[in-house]
Structures are given as C-alpha cells and as structure tokens.
Amino acid sequence: MSTDTQTGTGAPAAVPGEIAPRGDWALSWNGVRTVATLELRQRLRSTRWKIALVVWFVVVGGITLLTTGAVGLLSDSPGMDDPRTPLGPLVFGIVVFFVLFLGLLVAPTLSASAINGDRNAGTLATLQVTLLTAAEIVVGKLLAAWAAALAFLVASIPFIAFALVLGGLSVVALLSTLGLLAIMLGVVCAVGLGFSALTTKTSGSAVLTYLVVGGLSIVSVVLFGLTTPLVTVRDEPVRVWAPADTYDGLVEPTGSPQCEWRTEEQWVVHTERTWWLLAVNPFVVVADAAGSPVDDEFMGAADPLSGIRWAVREARSGPADEVDYCFDWYGNPVGDSPVAERVPDSSPVWPWGLGVNLLLGIGGVLVAVRRLRIPHRKLPRGTRVA
Amino acid sequence: MTSAGAPPGDSGDDRSGTVTGHGGIVVTDVHRAFGEVRAVDGVDLVARPGAVTALVGPNGSGKTTLLLVLAGLLVPDTGSVRIAGYDPVTENYAARARTGWMPDTFGTWDSLTSREVLTTVAAAYRLPRELGVQRAAELLELVHLTEYADTPAHVLSRGQKQRLGLARALVHDPDVLLLDEPASGLDPRSRVDLRGLLRRLAAEGKTVLVSSHVLAELDEMADDAVFLSRGRTVASESVESASAARRTWRVRALDPEPLAAWLTAAGVPFTVEEDGAALLSLDGDPSAAALLRDAVGAGVPIASIAPSSGALEQAYLALEEERR
Ligand SMILES: Nc1ncnc2c1ncn2[C@@H]1O[C@H](COP(=O)(O)OP(=O)(O)O)[C@@H](O)[C@H]1O
Numbered sequence: 001m002s003t004d005t006q007t008g009t010g011a012p013a014a015v016p017g018e019i020a021p022r023g024d025w026a027l028s029w030n031g032v033r034t035v036a037t038l039e040l041r042q043r044l045r046s047t048r049w050k051i052a053l054v055v056w057f058v059v060v061g062g063i064t065l066l067t068t069g070a071v072g073l074l075s076d077s078p079g080m081d082d083p084r085t086p087l088g089p090l091v092f093g094i095v096v097f098f099v100l101f102l103g104l105l106v107a108p109t110l111s112a113s114a115i116n117g118d119r120n121a122g123t124l125a126t127l128q129v130t131l132l133t134a135a136e137i138v139v140g141k142l143l144a145a146w147a148a149a150l151a152f153l154v155a156s157i158p159f160i161a162f163a164l165v166l167g168g169l170s171v172v173a174l175l176s177t178l179g180l181l182a183i184m185l186g187v188v189c190a191v192g193l194g195f196s197a198l199t200t201k202t203s204g205s206a207v208l209t210y211l212v213v214g215g216l217s218i219v220s221v222v223l224f225g226l227t228t229p230l231v232t233v234r235d236e237p238v239r240v241w242a243p244a245d246t247y248d249g250l251v252e253p254t255g256s257p258q259c260e261w262r263t264e265e266q267w268v269v270h271t272e273r274t275w276w277l278l279a280v281n282p283f284v285v286v287a288d289a290a291g292s293p294v295d296d297e298f299m300g301a302a303d304p305l306s307g308i309r310w311a312v313r314e315a316r317s318g319p320a321d322e323v324d325y326c327f328d329w330y331g332n333p334v335g336d337s338p339v340a341e342r343v344p345d346s347s348p349v350w351p352w353g354l355g356v357n358l359l360l361g362i363g364g365v366l367v368a369v370r371r372l373r374i375p376h377r378k379l380p381r382g383t384r385v386a
Numbered sequence: 387m388t389s390a391g392a393p394p395g396d397s398g399d400d401r402s403g404t405v406t407g408h409g410g411i412v413v414t415d416v417h418r419a420f421g422e423v424r425a426v427d428g429v430d431l432v433a434r435p436g437a438v439t440a441l442v443g444p445n446g447s448g449k450t451t452l453l454l455v456l457a458g459l460l461v462p463d464t465g466s467v468r469i470a471g472y473d474p475v476t477e478n479y480a481a482r483a484r485t486g487w488m489p490d491t492f493g494t495w496d497s498l499t500s501r502e503v504l505t506t507v508a509a510a511y512r513l514p515r516e517l518g519v520q521r522a523a524e525l526l527e528l529v530h531l532t533e534y535a536d537t538p539a540h541v542l543s544r545g546q547k548q549r550l551g552l553a554r555a556l557v558h559d560p561d562v563l564l565l566d567e568p569a570s571g572l573d574p575r576s577r578v579d580l581r582g583l584l585r586r587l588a589a590e591g592k593t594v595l596v597s598s599h600v601l602a603e604l605d606e607m608a609d610d611a612v613f614l615s616r617g618r619t620v621a622s623e624s625v626e627s628a629s630a631a632r633r634t635w636r637v638r639a640l641d642p643e644p645l646a647a648w649l650t651a652a653g654v655p656f657t658v659e660e661d662g663a664a665l666l667s668l669d670g671d672p673s674a675a676a677l678l679r680d681a682v683g684a685g686v687p688i689a690s691i692a693p694s695s696g697a698l699e700q701a702y703l704a705l706e707e708e709r710r
C-alpha cells in the first residue's frame with residue numbers, strides 16, 4: 001500500500017485551516033439542529049416516552065368524554081336549556097385547562113434533566129469541546145424538549161377540536177389557545193433547562209421547576225387572595241352621588257329624591273394594585289386570550305375561560321372613582337346621573353402575563369448558556385467536568 | 387492496524403505544514419484548585435508535535451484535571467497553556483477546533499448507534515454531512531467496530547466503548563490529541579492496536595499526550611514522559627534516557643547455584659528472588675550485554691536476562707524513592 005503510514009485519520013476539509021472563531025452566544029441552524037436531533041434521538045428511542053404519550057391521549061380523551069357527558073346531562077335537566085350557554089365553550093374550557101395542567105406537569109420532566117443529567121452521564125463535556133457554542137447546545141436542547149412537549153399538545157388537538165365542533169367557538173379562539181398553550185409549555189421547558197444548568201442533581205432541578213410552575217399557577221392566585229387585606233383601604237373618601245339628607249324616601253316612597261355630591265368614607269379594595277398576580281398565571285393567560293367575546297355580564301359567561309377573563313379584567317380595573325347611589329324608593333335611578341359610568345378596562349390582560357412568562361423562559365435560557373460556557377472558572381460544588 | 391488501510395482520496399501530507407513551528411502543547415506553571423484541593427499545583431510540560439508524550443502519575447495526581455485544562459474545559463487559576471499555538475482560555479474556539487479529547491470516564495449517548503455517535507460528533511465539529519458519514523465509516527474501521535456500527539452504543543463492552551471514544555476524539559482530525567487513560571479496559575490486542583495507532587498519528591506530525599498510571603503500557607508507546615505527583619511536575623524525561631538509566635535487571639539461570647557463585651566471584655551486588663533469579667542493578671543495555679557475554683563465557687547457564695520492569699516504571703519508582 002502506497003500510503004503505509006496513513007492512519008485513516010486523514011484531514012476532513014472543513015476543520016483545518018482558518019476557523020473563524022464563534023462566540024459563546026453565536027447560533028447556527030446547523031449546530032442547533034445537531035443538538036436537537038441528538039436529544040430527540042435519545043428520547044424518542046426510549047419506549048417510556050411513547051407510553052407516556054399514549055397514556056396522555058387516553059387520559060385527555062377520557063376527560064373530554066366525561067366532561068361532555070356531564071355537561072350534556074346538566075343541560076338536559078330542566079331549567080338549563082338556556083340557549084346562551086352552548087356546550088362548546090364549557091367543554092372547550094375544561095379540556096384546555098386540563099391539557100394545560102397536564103402539560104405543566106409533563107414539561108419539567110422533559111427539560112429539567114437535560115443538562116445536569118448529561119453532565120452526570122459524562123456526555124455534556126464531549127459536546128462542549130466540539131465546535132458547538134454554548135448557545136447552540138442550550139437552544140438545541142430547548143427545541144428538543146419543546147418539540148416533545150408539543151407532541152403532547154398535538155395528541156390533545158383531536159379533543160380540543162371536538163370541543164370546537166360542539167359549537168360556540170371561533171377557529172381563531174382555537175388557534176390562539178393552541179398557540180398560547182405551546183408557548184407556555186416552551187416557557188416551562190426553558191425554565192427547567194435553566195435550573196438543570198444550575199443544579200447538580202436532576203431531582204433538584206425538577207423540584208425547582210415544579211416550584212416555579214406551582215408558584216405561577218397556584219401561589220399567584222393564593223397570594224392575590226391573601227393580599228386583599230393589604231390593598232383594602234377602610235376609610236377611603238369616595239365621591240358618591242346620593243340623595244340629600246333631607247330625603248326620607250328610604251322610609252316611604254315619596255317621589256323622586258334630590259341627589260347631591262357627597263364624600264363618604266368607604267371600604268375599597270384596590271385590586272388594580274395586585275391584578276398582575278393573576279395576570280402571570282398561565283391559566284389566566286390562556287383564558288384571557290381564548291378570544292370568545294366577553295359577555296358583558298358575568299352571568300353570561302358560562303364557560304370557565306370567559307369567567308376568568310371577566311374576573312381578571314375586573315380586578316385590573318379596580319374600584320370606581322365615583323359611585324351612584326341616587327335611587328328612589330323602588331330602586332330606580334333618578335334623573336340624569338352626573339356620575340361617570342365605570343367602564344372596566346377591556347384591553348387584554350394576557351400580553352402582560354405572556355411577557356412575564358417569556359421573560360422567565362428567556363432568563364432560563366440565558367442562565368443555561370452562561371453556565372455552559374467553557375472554559376469553566378468555577379465548578380458547581382461536587383461536580384466534575386468529566 | 388494496517389488493516390484499516392488508507393481512506394480513498396486522502397493524502398495526509400497537507401497537514402504537515404500546520405503543525406510545524408507553533409504546534410504542540412506548552413504548559414507553563416499551571417495551577418488549578420477546586421476549593422481547598424489543589425488538583426494541579428505547578429505543572430510544566432512540553433509535548434512535541436510528532437511525538438507521543440506520556441503523562442504519568444498515581445491516582446489523584448492531577449492528570450485528568452490537567453487534561454481538562456488542556457481541552458479548554460477548565461480555566462487554570464494561574465499559568466499559561468498553548469495548544470497548537472492557541473491559548474485555550476482566550477482562544478478557546480480555535481484551540482478546541484484543533485484538539486481531540488478522550489475523557490477517562492465517558493458516557494455515550496445510550497440510544498445512539500456507534501455510527502450515529504460519530505456522525506453526530508462530526509456534525510458538532512461542523513463537518514458537512516457526507517463527509518461525516520464517510521469519516522464515521524473510516525473511524526469505525528480504524529478501531530475495529532465496523533461490526534457494531536449499527537448497534538446501540540450502550541450494548542458495547544467497556545473496551546469497545548473506549549475504542550469508540552478514541553474514534554470520537556479523532557473525528558475532526560485534530561492536531562493535538564489528549565487521551566485520558568485510553569488503555570484502561572482494553573484487551574491486549576486492542577492495546578497493541580492503540581499503540582500502533584498512536585505511533586502513526588505521531589508520525590503524521592500530531593501531538594499526542596497520553597495519561598496513564600499503568601507504566602508498562604507506556605514504555606513502547608511514548609517518546610517522552612512527564613511525571614506528575616500531587617499536581618506537580620516532578621520530572622520530564624525521554625523514554626530513551628529512562629531506558630538508558632541505571633535500573634534493575636532480572637537474571638535467571640537454569641541452575642541458580644552457579645549463577646550466584648559467579649556473581650559473587652565477579653563482585654556484582656545482587657539479591658536472590660524466590661525462584662532463584664538474581665536482581666542486580668545495571669546502567670543500560672551495553673552493561674547488560676557485557677554481563678551476559680561474560681556469564682556465558684564462564685559457563686553459567688543463563689536462561690533469561692531482562693529489565694525487571696519497564697523503564698518508566700523504574701524511573702517513576704526511583705522518583706518516589708527520592709521523595710521519601
Ligand atoms: N471537580 C472537582 N472538585 C473537587 N475536587 C476535585 C475535582 N476534580 C478533581 N478533584 C481532586 O483533584 C485531585 C486530582 O484529581 P484528578 O485530576 O482526577 O487526578 P488523576 O486523573 O491524576 O487521577 C484529586 O484529589 C481529586 O479528588
């Protein structure tokens with residue numbers, strides 16, 4: 001053989017020569033795809049994952065059937081055949097919340113061990129020493145985890161679409177809901193990734209991610225409730241338009257009262273100071289954006305999504321500046337009221353919540369990238385690089 | 387490993403230019419501590435291109451830590467490092483591009499096949515796809531894993547994984563190879579293959595740094611040796627000079643009596659082992675040849691004469707002696 005000293009390690013054309021250095025934050029589609037495919041291959045080949053998907057399909061399907069059945073029974077019962085409350089939105093709301101709930105449970109498991117798990121298995125450093133940048137490794141892992149989470153969402157589409165078919169819903173509502181569900185799952189994946197870069201143990205990062213998820217979905221609502229005393233002012237002067245003191249129409253019906261401006265001290269709950277606690281909640285974000293028209297009366301909102309939307313927008317609007325108490329004995333308003341009508345702020349709340357959640361997700365990604373930059377200066381306690 | 391043959395259309399000699407001049411590994415007074423533990427505590431080391439350099443030291447002497455610094459994974463606390471002319475701290479990316487690193491304990495991506503492991507790494511090194519596929523096939527051939535190309539990596543034995551790890555370090559044809567205990571878990575055949583492979587890589591002009599605590603296996607593989615102890619370089623020498631140094635030889639005769647009698651008569655100090663072999667100290671091969679000639683001339687039935695252990699091992703043990 002002519003090339004006797006040849007080892008078969010001959011030069012690939014792409015690497016030698018001048019290599020343009022790329023920073024830790026540089027991203028290339030090639031690099032991201034390499035990491036994402038690697039991650040997906042690792043996951044997709046484990047049958048556990050397929051089983052989880054099947055279980056998911058069955059559970060969501062079961063819940064959809066049960067809700068439809070229960071709601072159907074309810075609406076068949078006498079007195080409930082109100083045409084204003086089609087089945088669709090109710091079933092849709094319940095199914096969407098259930099999917100979001102399950103998704104928030106599943107998403108952390110998809111990403112919270114992506115970095116520390118690899119580090120413990122000794123496969124992280126082998127990626128880091130290649131020409132992949134830290135950002136490519138993180139974004140690739142995020143894409144893979146997100147894609148896996150989306151698979152669960154896709155498995156629920158038949159049921160969400162079924163609820164749509166039941167009527168009362170626009171396709172826009174379906175699309176915006178699916179979009180927000182997808183983004184929320186992505187955010188949780190990103191947060192999990194951040195924690196998995198921060199902690200040594202995979203159990204640690206999973207717990208921390210669940211804490212964040214729990215904090216956003218449950219603690220936020222509880223806090224909103226618990227902080228009402230803090231935002232309640234017991235003796236706030238409120239301008240009221242009320243019958244003059246001379247009017248004794250409260251005792252007996254004696255014509256129309258003369259109304260005048262007065263300032264009374266009242267209990268006022270300023271939820272406009274704490275509404276954001278509700279806004280960051282993923283369930284609120286999804287509900288607020290669901291897109292079905294806000295019914296002007298709370299009673300008209302027969303489905304959970306519209307109800308939540310109404311409530312959070314009310315909370316944001318806070319108490320009225322002026323109150324109209326000018327009623328006659330029969331409770332009818334009197335004359336032309338000078339009181340400005342309270343118009344609740346009906347602009348959407350979900351962009352705020354979405355923004356906060358996206359910031360959390362971006363934070364997770366940034367933390368992870370910072371943690372994956374090499375060479376390492378500090379090592380997390382008790383870890384070896386390899 | 388000649389069986390691997392040459393990859394088609396590959397000429398290898400276009401590499402020679404890039405390793406001359408500023409190639410190799412130069413480590414100057416590197417320190418690295420993990421909290422209280424001073425894992426690397428003053429290492430100086432030069433590994434020449436075209437040579438295999440052994441990094442020798444007992445467990446915990448800082449070999450792995452030093453290799454992590456060289457691979458661009460850890461920042462040294464103080465001291466400077468040059469890899470093929472690049473500083474892995476400030477020019478990490480460029481240094482990485484030229485370094486192949488094989489960790490001592492490595493996981494593989496369990497669900498991937500051997501071939502996929504290599505194509506993935508090739509993609510991670512930004513090789514075009516077809517080239518990556520071709521590279522993977524060549525390297526599998528090179529480390530004799532073609533048979534297992536499409537089996538999941540997790541069913542490979544430890545030695546096979548080790549070989550896969552070696553292939554992985556070679557994917558991008560690095561100028562500098564850092565191998566952390568590459569021979570552990572390898573069967574004798576694979577060790578011989580490894581030795582041949584490293585020799586040929588060195589002959590191509592690459593810098594090869596091999597860590598090990600098994601000294602015997604380094605003797606025939608390495609050109610130079612750097613001894614580490616408690617994170618410090620305690621000695622650097624060429625294996626040739628270590629072989630030439632005074633060391634213990636083991637002489638065995640068919641009948642121990644005449645050997646002992648002759649040695650006593652000749653005034654050579656020696657100790658007798660249980661099987662009757664004599665251990666004596668000689669300074670290099672010429673002395674051994676002379677001793678053998680004289681003994682045979684005197685009618686002593688010599689059966690074998692050889693160094694009692696490898697050159698590096700003796701040099702290493704001698705160092706340990708000095709430190710006591
Ligand atoms: N990440 C780490 N954290 C704390 N101590 C470490 C870490 N890595 C290595 N060490 C310590 O540094 C010393 C050198 O370790 P190492 O470089 O692995 O030695 P070798 O490879 O020569 O056996 C050992 O005492 C080890 O316990």
Ligand SMILES: [Mg+2]
Binds near residue numbers: 449450451566
């Ligand atoms: Mg080691």
